Amino acid sequence: MAKSTIKNIAISGISVALPTKKLPVTHYNKDFGEDVVERFTTTTGVKSICRSIPEQTASDLGFEAAQNLIEEKKINKEEIGILLFISQKPDFRAPASSFLIHNRLGLSKDCLCLEMNLACSGFIVALHTIKSLLKNSDAQKALLITADTSHKTLSPFDRTMIMLFGDSGSAILLEKTKNNLESHFSINSDGRRFKSIITPSGAYRNRNAPKERVVWSDGILRSDYDTHMKGMDVFEFSLTDVPKLMKTFLEELNKTPDDYDYFTLHQANSYILKQLSRKLKIPSDKIPVSLDRFGNNSSNSVPLVLADHFSNLESKELKLFMSGFGAGLSWGCADLTINSDVILPIIYTDAYDKLN
Amino acid sequence: MNMSTLETYNSIFAEIFQVKEEELNTDFNSDNVEKWDSVCQLSLVTNMEDTFDVMLDPEDIIGFKSYEIGKSILAKYDVEIS
Numbered sequence: 001m002a003k004s005t006i007k008n009i010a011i012s013g014i015s016v017a018l019p020t021k022k023l024p025v026t027h028y029n030k031d032f033g034e035d036v037v038e039r040f041t042t043t044t045g046v047k048s049i050c051r052s053i054p055e056q057t058a059s060d061l062g063f064e065a066a067q068n069l070i071e072e073k074k075i076n077k078e079e080i081g082i083l084l085f086i087s088q089k090p091d092f093r094a095p096a097s098s099f100l101i102h103n104r105l106g107l108s109k110d111c112l113c114l115e116m117n118l119a120c121s122g123f124i125v126a127l128h129t130i131k132s133l134l135k136n137s138d139a140q141k142a143l144l145i146t147a148d149t150s151h152k153t154l155s156p157f158d159r160t161m162i163m164l165f166g167d168s169g170s171a172i173l174l175e176k177t178k179n180n181l182e183s184h185f186s187i188n189s190d191g192r193r194f195k196s197i198i199t200p201s202g203a204y205r206n207r208n209a210p211k212e213r214v215v216w217s218d219g220i221l222r223s224d225y226d227t228h229m230k231g232m233d234v235f236e237f238s239l240t241d242v243p244k245l246m247k248t249f250l251e252e253l254n255k256t257p258d259d260y261d262y263f264t265l266h267q268a269n270s271y272i273l274k275q276l277s278r279k280l281k282i283p284s285d286k287i288p289v290s291l292d293r294f295g296n297n298s299s300n301s302v303p304l305v306l307a308d309h310f311s312n313l314e315s316k317e318l319k320l321f322m323s324g325f326g327a328g329l330s331w332g333c334a335d336l337t338i339n340s341d342v343i344l345p346i347i348y349t350d351a352y353d354k355l356n
Numbered sequence: 357m358n359m360s361t362l363e364t365y366n367s368i369f370a371e372i373f374q375v376k377e378e379e380l381n382t383d384f385n386s387d388n389v390e391k392w393d394s395v396c397q398l399s400l401v402t403n404m405e406d407t408f409d410v411m412l413d414p415e416d417i418i419g420f421k422s423y424e425i426g427k428s429i430l431a432k433y434d435v436e437i438s
Contacts, residue, residue, distance in 0.1 A: 035374075039372070039395065039396075039399045040395055042399065042402070043395060043398035043399045043402055044395070044398070159393075159395070160393050160394055160395050217390075218390060218393055219390040219391065229394075231393055231394025231395070231397070232386070232393075232394050232397060232418075234394070235394050235397065235398070235418065236418045239414040239417060239418060240414055240415075240418075243414070269398070271398050271401075271402060275414060275417070278411065279414065
């Protein structure tokens with residue numbers, strides 16, 4: 001377990017961008033049948049998702065969120081010394097999309113530009129990474145961007161996934177502060193279970209995989225270019241490894257759910273949220289939910305919850321417990337404080353880079 | 357007329373997997389039933405919890421992988437399927 005305490009790095013801005021198209025899951029009644037879709041909503045809690053247009057990439061959504069943040073918070077771009085982009089849907093095989101965002105935002109050459117391939121644990125792991133980097137550099141500010149357009153590698157015939165994942169992007173500004181501020185992290189990884197959520201082709205391992213979709217053992221049409229989730233394995237992971245880490249993390253911090261205002265958790269599905277609430281004895285009203293309207297947003301789930309629930313609050317210190325878990329397998333927890341007035345309202349956009 | 361717990365149990369399986377109750381037997385499990393995916397699993401345990409007013413432990417939620425095993429799991433929560 002990687003554990004850290006990082007001092008005097010504050011989150012000073014959060015912006016989230018969503019595509020304008022909101023798709024009710026009942027859109028899939030004609031494909032999967034009304035009963036299947038109704039059962040999906042009853043068990044997962046997802047009623048609608050936001051879908052990007054084909055031209056809009058994850059980096060476009062991340063860029064729009066970052067641009068909004070820079071404008072609204074009047075950030076001096078010269079002060080941004082680190083840019084970290086988290087996504088599983090890059091624009092190109094190379095270079096990393098973080099450089100495209102760096103270019104579009106007009107950031108300084110004195111800026112470290114990085115990208116990490118992470119999904120649902122991405123926000124927590126990346127927050128830990130970027131805080132560590134900022135702490136140990138001469139930069140004053142850093143920008144963390146998480147974004148994904150998960151449906152773009154999903155089989156449209158996959159009834160277990162295609163209705164679950166929404167598209168979105170977020171930008172988080174971090175800066176050094178003299179205020180006495182601590183954040184705590186604990187992160188786990190298990191590469192032995194890398195096949196639990198996998199897109200087998202499209203990179204350099206299975207270059208000649210057929211593109212034609214065939215029926216898999218679960219009766220669903222997929223190709224190796226589609227992301228496949230071993231749902232039962234991930235379900236088990238979410239109900240065992242994740243609460244175990246959350247519980248240990250609380251014990252090590254000598255804290256209980258009473259010490260937090262909210263638990264902003266990865267929005268896997270409502271049943272898993274209910275089980276985590278039960279297992280950790282967290283009152284359900286301390287777990288804000290956004291998945292009913294936006295689905296599972298991969299690395300962007302936690303920032304989306306923050307913008308969805310807290311962007312219109314009066315200025316208030318929020319003591320937060322965060323957790324993300326998913327592909328890798330990778331899971332992590334964070335304990336930190338955010339002032340609600342740094343969180344901007346969600347923006348909606350279909351803008352994309354025309355590469356002029 | 358009130359349904360027996362077995363009739364209720366069977367009706368949950370029949371509705372979720374869209375099968376006739378005659379098809380429910382010792383071979384009805386996640387390995388043999390193509391439709392038995394994670395959404396069906398979630399739906400199954402949610403329905404069992406709501407119908408029989410129990411809250412399954414995580415190991416039982418995960419272990420609920422066959423028609424027969426489900427009966428023995430519910431028995432742990434004092435729900436006799438008969």
